[in-house]
Each structure stands twice: as structure tokens, then as C-alpha cells.
Amino acid sequence: MVEIRTPISVSEAVARVQAEAVRLGSEFVPIEEAYGRILAEPLIAAHDVPFFDRSPYDGFAIRSKDSVGASGSGRVAFEVVDHIGAGAVSDKKVGKRQAVRIMTGAQLPQGADAVVMLEQTQETAGAADVEGTETNASFTIRKPFEAGENISFRGEDMRSGEEILPAGSLVHPGTIALLATFGYERLEVAKLPVVGILSTGTELLEQGSALEPGKIRNSNGPMIAAQLRRMGVRGRMYAAAVDRLDDMLDTVRQALTECDCLITTGGVSVGDFDLLPAVYERLGAKVLFNKVAMRPGSVTTVAVLDGRYLFGLSGNPSACYTGFELFARPALLRMMGAQRVYPMQTRAILGEDFGKANPFARFVRAVYDGERVVPAGFNKSNAVSSIGRGNALIVLPGGTRGFKAGDTVDVILPGMEEGSAVWNL
Numbered sequence: 001m002v003e004i005r006t007p008i009s010v011s012e013a014v015a016r017v018q019a020e021a022v023r024l025g026s027e028f029v030p031i032e033e034a035y036g037r038i039l040a041e042p043l044i045a046a047h048d049v050p051f052f053d054r055s056p057y058d059g060f061a062i063r064s065k066d067s068v069g070a071s072g073s074g075r076v077a078f079e080v081v082d083h084i085g086a087g088a089v090s091d092k093k094v095g096k097r098q099a100v101r102i103m104t105g106a107q108l109p110q111g112a113d114a115v116v117m118l119e120q121t122q123e124t125a126g127a128a129d130v131e132g133t134e135t136n137a138s139f140t141i142r143k144p145f146e147a148g149e150n151i152s153f154r155g156e157d158m159r160s161g162e163e164i165l166p167a168g169s170l171v172h173p174g175t176i177a178l179l180a181t182f183g184y185e186r187l188e189v190a191k192l193p194v195v196g197i198l199s200t201g202t203e204l205l206e207q208g209s210a211l212e213p214g215k216i217r218n219s220n221g222p223m224i225a226a227q228l229r230r231m232g233v234r235g236r237m238y239a240a241a242v243d244r245l246d247d248m249l250d251t252v253r254q255a256l257t258e259c260d261c262l263i264t265t266g267g268v269s270v271g272d273f274d275l276l277p278a279v280y281e282r283l284g285a286k287v288l289f290n291k292v293a294m295r296p297g298s299v300t301t302v303a304v305l306d307g308r309y310l311f312g313l314s315g316n317p318s319a320c321y322t323g324f325e326l327f328a329r330p331a332l333l334r335m336m337g338a339q340r341v342y343p344m345q346t347r348a349i350l351g352e353d354f355g356k357a358n359p360f361a362r363f364v365r366a367v368y369d370g371e372r373v374v375p376a377g378f379n380k381s382n383a384v385s386s387i388g389r390g391n392a393l394i395v396l397p398g399g400t401r402g403f404k405a406g407d408t409v410d411v412i413l414p415g416m417e418e419g420s421a422v423w424n425l
């Protein structure tokens with residue numbers, strides 16, 4: 001008698017997987033290797049940024065009170081007493097009707113409280129001496145300046161001690177700039193999970209092998225390795241397993257001693273050679289679900305054993321791809337303490353009719369162009385073409401009759417560097 005499985009909703013399945021996440025520890029990495037990692041600690045500003053009042057423009061630093069009353073018919077003149085670029089600090093104190101010629105990024109000299117842009121001045125005598133500190137150049141202005149005008153103040157960007165990013169933030173290029181600003185050489189980040197990849201199926205050929213009757217090349221293994229790479233994790237690839245229970249059990253047992261999580265593909269349905277259910281049983285793993293009300297990937301199975309996940313993704317490539325993005329990736333990110341574990345979700349206009357009725361939620365591999373989303377061609381569970389072409393998944397809820405071009409639909413964007421903090425679907 002074939003086993004009858006009870007499907008649960010995708011949201012329920014996502015929640016069950018999330019609830020089992022075991023947090024990984026942390027480690028220090030050099031800042032050059034921190035891109036893509038998850039912060040283990042909040043990032044606190046180590047000092048004020050900027051660290052000194054500075055000029056945001058190329059111009060002249062003056063005392064604002066000296067500019068009072070300046071007008072087109074009554075221009076006020078200043079004597080230039082020094083000349084500095086970014087990196088230099090003037091030893092002059094700006095006195096009455098004096099100015100320091102100052103370039104963008106240079107520290108504001110003592111006494112000055114405003115900066116006049118070069119364009120707002122008329123030079124009246126000589127030219128500023130680029131090399132020298134002494135110059136008798138002068139200029140006039142035609143409007144008064146307020147105290148603080150055109151100054152980039154110490155601490156205006158970040159205050160010493162302020163929390164800039166919470167733990168669980170993704171380290172992206174902007175974060176690297178932040179870390180570099182504070183002089184970090186190393187950073188405490190969540191450890192990366194060790195994730196095993198085991199493709200199962202007697203039909204599977206290694207990459208580079210010639211096709212043989214009845215056989216196919218293993219596309220799921222390399223695909224999952226790349227899905228892991230997309231989140232900064234290098235998978236540990238096991239040789240594809242033939243559909244023989246004892247061998248498979250040995251490989252899975254071995255993998256579980258080496259990995260925090262094992263992703264298998266294939267063998268989770270009800271077929272005579274679908275051995276993963278028996279593997280879970282022999283291992284004594286807790287099966288969280290083995291049927292999800294979704295297409296593709298309805299037979300996706302997730303189990304846990306001793307704090308380790310066993311993701312039993314379907315062998316069908318589109319189902320495998322989808323199962324990874326919906327369940328495995330968010331779980332791995334949760335293990336790392338990430339704040340935004342779910343795939344980025346948006347809504348878009350459906351570019352063409354999608355007529356199929358949906359008893360189960362349907363995840364349609366699709367191409368999203370920023371406004372419209374169009375199914376990426378042949379879209380069955382076994383499709384490879386549409387995962388190859390697509391950059392998005394259209395989400396059509398279960399219990400619907402099909403959709404028309406122009407309808408607004410939910411879309412998952414799996415390629416985003418960082419995902420969503422909430423599961424909205």
C-alpha cells in the first residue's frame with residue numbers, strides 16, 4: 001500500500017523548519033574576507049565620524065560674524081592667511097576679516113565657523129599660492145554667512161558609542177566601508193555552516209561523462225553548490241549515491257559526522273527506489289514534514305537529528321531549486337543569526353496569462369524585469385530550462401483558478417544579496 005501523506009502549507013513548513021535552527025558559534029575573520037558574512041556582534045561606532053569639523057567644499061574658511069552686512073553693493077573683503085588641502089591642518093587661527101583657503105575634506109581651522117565656496121567669491125588681489133602658507137591674496141563676498149554654514153560637523157554621520165548595525169546584519173560592501181572607517185582589521189562574524197550535498201539516484205552520471213541509455217547528468221548537486229555559494233557558503237560535495245539503502249545510510253551517517261546540515265536531492269517520494277524516508281527512519285531523525293502544498297516540490301521533506309538539518313529536496317530540478325530557496329537557505333541564515341533570512345518578496349504585473357488551476361501554491365520560475373514578471377518557459381517540476389532562464393519565482397496561492405496578464409502577483413527574488421526579515425506569503 002502506498003503511503004498517503006498529508007500536505008501542510010508552505011508557510012507552516014517554513015515555520016517548522018525555522019523553529020529547529022540551532023545557532024552556530026562565531027569566529028574572527030580579516031576584514032578582506034568579511035564580505036557576505038553575518039555580524040555576530042552589533043557594530044558600535046568606535047569614534048565620531050567625521051572625527052573633526054571639516055569643509056565639505058573647496059573654498060575659504062571664515063568667521064561668520066565678519067560677513068555680516070555683506071551685499072552686492074557692499075562686498076566684504078577677506079585676507080587669505082593660509083592654504084590647506086585635505087590631510088593638512090592649519091596652524092593659523094582665523095582672525096578678523098581673515099580666511100584660510102581650504103579644500104574639501106580639510107579640517108576647519110581654529111576661529112573659523114563657516115565656509116565660503118570658491119564660486120561665491122571674487123578674488124581681488126594676487127592668487128592663492130598653492131605651495132606657500134603665507135599669501136596676501138584676498139577675496140570679497142556678497143552675502144552674509146551663518147555660523148555653521150557649509151561645515152561638515154564632527155559626529156554628524158556617527159557618534160562614538162552609537163549602535164550602527166545590529167548583530168545579524170549582512171556584511172555588504174557598504175558595511176566594509178564602515179568597518180574600514182573604524183580601522184577594523186578583523187571582525188567577529190557567525191561561523192559558516194558546513195553543508196553537505198548528496199545527490200541520490202542510480203541514474204546519475206558525473207560531470208563530463210558521456211550520456212548512457214537511461215542515465216542523466218547530475219544537475220542538482222552543482223546547482224545546490226551554487227545556491228550555497230550565492231549565500232557565501234561552500235558546500236561539501238559527496239559523490240552521488242546509488243539507490244541502495246545500506247550504502248546510502250553509510251554515506252548519510254558519515255556526512256552527519258562532518259556537517260551541520262545535509263542536503264540530499266532525490267528519493268523522497270513514494271517510489272520503490274525512493275529511500276530517503278527509510279534513511280530518516282533508520283537514523284531516528286524527526287521528520288518535520290514530507291508533503292507540502294506546493295508545486296513543484298510537494299514531496300520536499302525536512303528532518304532533524306541532533307540539531308542537524310536533513311533537507312530532503314526533490315530530485316526534480318525545479319522542485320529542488322525551489323525547495324532550497326524556500327527552506328534550506330532561510331534555515332542556514334537563521335543558524336547564522338541573520339536578521340533577514342527569507343527571500344526578498346515583491347509584487348509585479350503578470351506579463352502573460354497563466355491558466356493552470358492551483359489546488360497547491362505554485363512557484364513558477366519566471367523572469368522579472370523590475371515591473372513585469374513572465375513565466376520562463378517550460379515550467380514543470382522536471383524543468384531545467386526555466387530555472388536556467390529565470391531570475392524570480394512567481395507565487396500563485398493555492399485554490400485559485402489561474403491568472404490573467406495584467407494581474408498583480410507575488411514574486412520571490414532569490415538573487416538578492418540580502419533578503420527579507422519577514423515571510424509575507
Ligand SMILES: Nc1nc2c(c(=O)[nH]1)N[C@H]1C(S)=C(S)[C@@H](COP(=O)(O)OP(=O)(O)OC[C@H]3O[C@@H](n4cnc5c(N)ncnc54)[C@H](O)[C@@H]3O)O[C@H]1N2
Nearest residue numbers: 199201218219220221266267268269274314315316319381
Ligand atoms: N506515485 C507518485 N509518484 C510521484 C509522486 C507522488 O506523489 N506519487 N510525486 C512526484 C513528484 S511531485 C515529484 S517532485 C517526484 C519527486 O521525486 P523524488 O524526490 O523521489 O526524486 P527521484 O525519484 O529520485 O527523481 C525524480 C526525477 O528527478 C531526476 N533527478 C534526480 N536527481 C537528479 C539530479 N541530481 N539531477 C538532475 N535530475 C535529477 C530523476 O532522474 C527523476 O527524473 O516524484 C513524483 N512521483
Ligand code: MOO
Nearest residue numbers: 296297298299381
Ligand atoms: O514535488 Mo513535485 O515537484 O510537486 O512535481
Ligand SMILES: [Mg+2]
Nearest residue numbers: 267269271274
Ligand atoms: Mg522518486
